[in-house]
Amino acid sequence: MRKTKWGLCLILLVLVLGLVTVLAACGDNKDTTTTTAQAPTETTAQAPTETTAPVSSEPTTPVPTETLRIGAILSLSDWYSVVDAADKVDLEYVAQMINDDGGIQVQGKNYKIELVIEDGKSSLDGNTAAATKLVLDEKLSFVVGPGAFFNLATTPIFEQNKVLHVANYNGLNPAEMNKDTTYAFLGLDPITQANAELKSLMLYYPDVKTVCLATEDATYPAFEPHFNALVERLGLTLSGPPVLFATNAEDYNPVASKIKAQNPDAVWMPVAIDPSYFGITKGLRTLGYEGPLSFPIDAPSVTGALGDVATGIVGVLSKQIIDPNISAPMKRLLEMGDPDRHVFGLGPNALYILAHAIQAADSLDPTEVRDHWETMTSIPTLYGEGFPSGSQLFGLASHAWAHPIPVALVDNGQVEYKPWIIPDVTP
Amino acid sequence: MINVVLLGVVYILMGVGFAFILNLLGIFNLAHGAIFVSAAYGCYLMVVKLGLPGFVAFPLTVLAAAAFGVLVERFLFRPMKADFNRTIMVCIALSTILVTTFNRFMGTRALSIPPFIAGTTGIGPYKVETDRILAFCIGIVILVAIILFVDRSRWGARMQAVTQNREGAALQGIRFGQIAAIAVAVGFGLAAIGGVFMGTLYNLTPFVGDVTLIKVLMLVILAGLGSFNGIFYVGALLGVLYGALPVVLNGAVVDALASIMVLALLIIRPRGFFGHE
Numbered sequence: 001m002r003k004t005k006w007g008l009c010l011i012l013l014v015l016v017l018g019l020v021t022v023l024a025a026c027g028d029n030k031d032t033t034t035t036t037a038q039a040p041t042e043t044t045a046q047a048p049t050e051t052t053a054p055v056s057s058e059p060t061t062p063v064p065t066e067t068l069r070i071g072a073i074l075s076l077s078d079w080y081s082v083v084d085a086a087d088k089v090d091l092e093y094v095a096q097m098i099n100d101d102g103g104i105q106v107q108g109k110n111y112k113i114e115l116v117i118e119d120g121k122s123s124l125d126g127n128t129a130a131a132t133k134l135v136l137d138e139k140l141s142f143v144v145g146p147g148a149f150f151n152l153a154t155t156p157i158f159e160q161n162k163v164l165h166v167a168n169y170n171g172l173n174p175a176e177m178n179k180d181t182t183y184a185f186l187g188l189d190p191i192t193q194a195n196a197e198l199k200s201l202m203l204y205y206p207d208v209k210t211v212c213l214a215t216e217d218a219t220y221p222a223f224e225p226h227f228n229a230l231v232e233r234l235g236l237t238l239s240g241p242p243v244l245f246a247t248n249a250e251d252y253n254p255v256a257s258k259i260k261a262q263n264p265d266a267v268w269m270p271v272a273i274d275p276s277y278f279g280i281t282k283g284l285r286t287l288g289y290e291g292p293l294s295f296p297i298d299a300p301s302v303t304g305a306l307g308d309v310a311t312g313i314v315g316v317l318s319k320q321i322i323d324p325n326i327s328a329p330m331k332r333l334l335e336m337g338d339p340d341r342h343v344f345g346l347g348p349n350a351l352y353i354l355a356h357a358i359q360a361a362d363s364l365d366p367t368e369v370r371d372h373w374e375t376m377t378s379i380p381t382l383y384g385e386g387f388p389s390g391s392q393l394f395g396l397a398s399h400a401w402a403h404p405i406p407v408a409l410v411d412n413g414q415v416e417y418k419p420w421i422i423p424d425v426t427p
Numbered sequence: 428m429i430n431v432v433l434l435g436v437v438y439i440l441m442g443v444g445f446a447f448i449l450n451l452l453g454i455f456n457l458a459h460g461a462i463f464v465s466a467a468y469g470c471y472l473m474v475v476k477l478g479l480p481g482f483v484a485f486p487l488t489v490l491a492a493a494a495f496g497v498l499v500e501r502f503l504f505r506p507m508k509a510d511f512n513r514t515i516m517v518c519i520a521l522s523t524i525l526v527t528t529f530n531r532f533m534g535t536r537a538l539s540i541p542p543f544i545a546g547t548t549g550i551g552p553y554k555v556e557t558d559r560i561l562a563f564c565i566g567i568v569i570l571v572a573i574i575l576f577v578d579r580s581r582w583g584a585r586m587q588a589v590t591q592n593r594e595g596a597a598l599q600g601i602r603f604g605q606i607a608a609i610a611v612a613v614g615f616g617l618a619a620i621g622g623v624f625m626g627t628l629y630n631l632t633p634f635v636g637d638v639t640l641i642k643v644l645m646l647v648i649l650a651g652l653g654s655f656n657g658i659f660y661v662g663a664l665l666g667v668l669y670g671a672l673p674v675v676l677n678g679a680v681v682d683a684l685a686s687i688m689v690l691a692l693l694i695i696r697p698r699g700f701f702g703h704e
Contacts, residue, residue: 078634079634079637081530082530082632082633082634085530086534217677217679218679244677244679245673245677246677246679246681246682248638248682249669249673250434250625250629250635250638250639250669251433251434251628251629251669251670251673252629253670254670254671254672254673254674255673257674258673258674273537274536274537274630274632275537275629275630275632275635278537278539278630279629279630286547286554286555286556287554288554298536300536301536301537304536304538304539305536305537305538305539305630306539307541341534342534342536
């Protein structure tokens with residue numbers, strides 16, 4: 001009897017704590033973010049606030065009568081799902097946004113987008129399987145994704161089968177995209193993002209002359225010559241050898257110590273993940289380093305995880321509805337769901353530009369779309385008007401695209417949104 | 428230095444918890460990383476969403492994890508009768524369910540449990556977060572308490588008896604079910620302590636437990652299966668490896684070095700540093 005009582009008590013304790021936890025998890029998280037939107041005071045970059053025309057440009061919104069199936073590869077399980085599970089939500093919202101506007105108009109017909117999403121399982125073989133399924137089983141002609149270095153696994157399959165594929169982002173490995181991968185397009189040239197980080201750092205901290213390059217080690221070999229060229233082009237100097245780190249580290253204090261030892265004017269972290277950025281920032285501030293830091297941010301995440309330690313940060317790519325400079329399509333996307341969610345906006349942007357490219361080409365043939373896209377000099381993106389970049393870098397003209405980049409300054413846990421930066425075109 | 432010893436303490440806490448379950452139940456608890464991360468999220472929710480002070484949320488989290496351990500032992504581990512294949516599948520399933528739940532409900536943002544005591548402590552330019560010192564002290568106290576529990580308490584003696592000879596212990600009237608429940612409760616509780624420390628001092632994502640689990644597996648294999656004391660020495664060694672070597676080497680090189688150590692040791696001394704035949 002006594003044992004039963006104890007057992008019941010234990011079960012009750014676990015159930016109560018579990019229930020409380022789940023209820024708390026279901027609540028909003030406004031109390032975890034402390035953001036302050038202020039009116040921009042600089043006018044160095046024009047904010048892309050004009051309303052982008054819907055993909056279908058009929059005066060009255062037509063109802064799509066046909067369906068266009070577009071594939072998408074996202075890693076919905078394992079470690080990269082941290083990015084791609086969020087991207088999936090926004091990818092579906094973008095498809096809905098385009099469909100609500102009448103879909104994609106081709107040859108006088110309006111096509112509703114139907115997404116066929118495959119899980120890349122955060123691995124190269126998982127991405128290979130996903131690409132094979134989309135191409136051979138689903139027989140699709142257009143695919144968005146994958147992101148990061150997973151394109152290594154998918155590009156050969158798409159190219160061999162002449163499937164037009166728009167990578168969300170890539171790791172600059174030539175096997176992902178090169179002069180021979182003529183069906184490969186890229187939603188964001190990663191060097192333009194790095195360029196925006198340094199340009200905004202120099203804009204808001206003009207005294208910065210030396211920067212410490214701290215970045216994750218797996219992708220660094222491919223990025224190294226481009227980062228060095230970028231630093232040189234902008235007239236900066238590296239304070240020492242790059243500080244490389246693994247993104248699966250638990251403790252980033254040793255990395256922070258190495259950075260501080262170089263005594264740089266500023267710290268530049270172009271490629272890593274949030275735990276790395278936050279760990280290094282925390283470590284540097286604890287060690288007493290007071291220089292500015294530049295890296296891609298999601299403003300509520302930075303302030304939520306670091307609190308007051310989040311100071312002297314020049315962050316790019318934070319997409320928040322309270323940003324007065326937010327582009328019209330991005331604002332619309334944010335309004336479609338919980339506006340406080342973490343929007344990575346990589347895959348969704350790839351779909352957005354693909355839809356515009358198909359409509360501009362007025363064809364559903366991937367080769368015709370490719371040929372027309374290569375002649376385009378601008379394209380609407382979720383971030384405003386996009387422009388081609390990296391023709392030398394990738395050996396392909398008008399295949400890699402760039403767009404205005406959101407900028408935010410974070411000081412003492414408070415966020416100030418600044419005019420978006422137009423990055424320089426990568427040679 | 429404090430980074431090295433703190434990481435060492437966290438690894439030892441995790442390793443001891445893992446060893447409790449392995450030595451007594453013969454279960455390779457691959458859900459250990461998921462328990463670690465679940466506890467960290469649980470504490471985060473109690474502090475941030477419910478507004479509980481960290482000092483209240485911390486013991487509540489550990490108690491909840493221990494209670495969950497009792498339930499897992501009774502309803503998931505015990506029916507499998509220590510069959511290796513079945514228990515491995517149970518652990519993988521448990522881990523997947525927990526990690527997916529937190530990934531789904533907590534979103535993709537990297538989180539951090541607010542510090543129990545904000546600020547830094549130090550002499551001159553040498554500063555350390557006060558929370559690190561606190562975590563180190565709590566960790567040491569808990570490890571001493573665990574040693575005393577195993578070496579000096581009646582329950583500890585019974586656990587050692589079961590580890591050495593389960594049938595003999597049963598003949599002496601020791602009830603295996605009770606011992607197993609305590610072992611899993613202690614194991615999960617220690618994982619929870621490690622999780623809260625990590626969630627406070629570092630960052631919290633749904634998959635952070637996977638990384639830690641690999642280190643715990645390394646620790647237990649290097650120490651030698653069945654060795655309890657070895658975990659303390661090897662935990663300290665891993666603390667040095669992962670806490671100090673990144674100052675002179677790049678992160679991934681440190682991982683590779685640790686993996687080479689495990690491989691070399693398995694070839695030269697398959698039973699680990701302190702394992703028995």
